Amino acid sequence: MTTRAFRSSGHVIFITEYMSSGSLKQFLKRTKRNVKKLPLQAWKRWCTQILSALSYLHSCSPPIIHGNLTCDTIFIQHNGLVKIGSVAPDAIHHHVKTYRDNMKNMHFIAPEYAVSVTTAIDVYAFGMCALEMAALEIQGNGDSGTLVTEEDINRTIESLDDERQRDFVRRCLAREPTDRPSARELLFHPLVFEVHPLKLLAAHALVHSTGEQLQR
Template sequence: MLLSSLTHSCALQVNQGNMPGIQSTFLAMDTEEGVEVVWNELLFTDKKAFKAHEEKIKTMFEQLVLVDHPNIVKLHKYWLDVKDSKARVIFITEYVSSGSLKQFLKKTKKNHKAMNARAWKRWCTQILSALSFLHSCEPPIIHGNLTSDTIFIQHNGLIKIGSVWHRVFANALPDDLRSPIRIEREELRNLHFFPPEYGQKADGTAVDIFSFGMCALEMAVLEIQTNGDTRVSEEAIVRARHSLDDPNMREFILSCLTLNPDKRPTANNLLFHRVLFEVHSLKLLAAHCFINNQYLMPENVVEEKIKELDLNMVMAEIRREGRPGAQWRYSEVSFLELDKFLEDVRNGIYPLMNFAVSRPHALPRALSQPQEDTQKAKTPTPEPFDVETRKVVQMQCNMELNEDKTQWHLTLLLILEDKLHRQLSYDLLPTDNSKDLATELVHYGFIHEDDCEKLANFLENAFHKYRSPPL
C-alpha cells in the first residue's frame, strides 16, 4: 500500500538516512496513511557486480523490514531499480520530526547550562531499551555507529536510534559492493564516540556501551567542546565528566566509559541502575496493561473514574509495628500528572521491555548466515498483502439498515497506537460472522494479528446490540 501511495519531492532533502553512506535522502509523503517518511537512495555504479548479489540484497532487506521496536527508526519498504549502467536500492524509513539529538542539544545549549535531569533519564532509558533489544538477539546485533548524530528525537520526547543496520549491511555485502558505504570513522568530530579497542579486534556489544556512555555524557552537559581541528580531546571529555554534580550520574557514565570492554556493564544492567529508576515497575506495568486494553474502555474512562473517587480515601498504606503507619490518600495524587504519564506511556516514552525477563530475539536468518552461503539466501515468497504492525488502541462501530431495510451496513473506526485512524465500511451479508470478518481484516493487512480475537469479540457484541429486536 505504501509503495503505490508514496510521493517525494527532491526539493525537500533531509539529513536523516537510516544508514551512513546513503547518497541522497528526501522527505516523502505516504498519501494513503497521511504520514511523512524518508526516501533513501543507495547507488551502485557496478551494475554487473550488483546483479550477481541481487538475491542476497533482496533477502536482507526482506528481513530488515520485519524488525520493529519503538525506539528504533523503522524501515518500511524497499525496492531495487536496475537500469542503464547503474543500479540503486531505494528504501523508505520512518521520519523523525524534530531532527537529531545533536541538533536538539545545540538549540538547548543557547538557553540552558545543563540538561533537565528527568529528560536525561528518559532519553537514556529509551536508548538503552533499543540497545538491549539488539544485544539480546542471537547472535547479538552490534549497532557500531551510535553517536548524537544517529539518535533522533520526536516532538513528544520519543527517542529513536537510526543507522542500526549500517554495520550489518556493510558486513553482509561482498567487497566489490561495499564502496557506497561510508567508513564510520571518517568524521573527526565523532571519533570520541568510538572506544579504544575499535577496529583492533572483533566488535562486541561493549562497543555500543562505550558509545552510549559518550552520548549520555554529551546529553548531560549539552556539548563537549572541540579543539581547533573539530576533534574532541581527552581533556575536554575529562572536564565534562568532572562538571557533573550528581555522583550517581557520574558513576553511571564512567562505568560505560571503562577502557576494558570486559568490565563495561550490559545495556540490560544499566536499565536497572539507580540513577534511571524513575518509575516504579508496578506503576509502569499497570500503565502498560491499561494502554494495551484501552479498546475495552470508554475514551474518557480516567476522567469518569476520578469523578467517582472519594479523595479522602486511602489508596495505599505502609503498616509499621510500634509506630504509626504511613498512608497515601487520593487527594495527594495529581490526576493531571496521571493523564500526562499515560500519554507518555502510550507514546513509548517509558518502555516496558527493560522490566521483562530478558529473552533472546531471533536474528533474521539473512543477517546471521555467512556470506558464502548463497543457497540459503533465497528471497522468501512475499505475502500478497502488507502486514500491519501497529496495534489497535480503540474501536468504534456503527450499523445502519439500507433504504429497503434488507441489509446492514457496517462502519468500523479503528484508532491505531500511532494515533492514525482507519475507517472501514462494509455491507454485511446474512452469512457473515464476526470471527471471519476479523480474520479477513488481518489477511488484508488492516489490523495486527494479535488484535484478531479482540476485534471478533467487539464485532460480536455490536452485532448482538444492533440485530437484536427491541424488547
C-alpha cells in the same frame, strides 16, 4: 527505530519515519542557547529509551551491533520521544559507503574498535551520548569533527553536578570492554531505573502481608 527495507534494481532502500525535531545533536545545540544543563529527568528518560533499543538489538541472535552510535545518529520527536537510526548490521557494513569513511565523531569510538567489535563498543558510544546529553556539549567539541581529547572528556564528566550521573558515564567509558556493563544492566542502574509508585506500594503491601502470615 521503525524502518522498512526493500530491494529495487539491485539496491537496498531503507524508508524510515520522519523525526520532527531532527537529530539529537541539533536539538542539544538549540537547547544550549537557553539552558546550561539538561534537566536530570529528561536525561534519564532519553537514556532509558536509547538503552531499551540497544538492549533489544544486543539480545538478537546473533547480536546486532550498531557500530556508529552518536548524537548525530539518534533522532528526536517534538514530544521528547527519541529513537536510534543508521543501524547497519555487520553483514552490510562493507556495502554502506558512508559508514566508516565519514565518521566524524571519533571520540565516540571505543578504544578496542580496531581489533574487536562487540556489543561493548555500543555501550562506550552510548556513554559518550549520555555525557553529551547531560552537559549539552562535550568540552572541546563545539562542532562535529573537532578532535576531542581524553582531558576534554574527563573535564566534562567532572562538570556534572550529580555524582550518580558521573558514575553512570564512567562505567560506560571503562577502557576495558569487559568492565563495561551491558545495555540491559544499565537499565537497572539506580539512577535511571524507576519503579512506578503504585507498583512500589503494592510491593510493600505484599511484603507486609507475607510477614504477618509468617508471624502467625
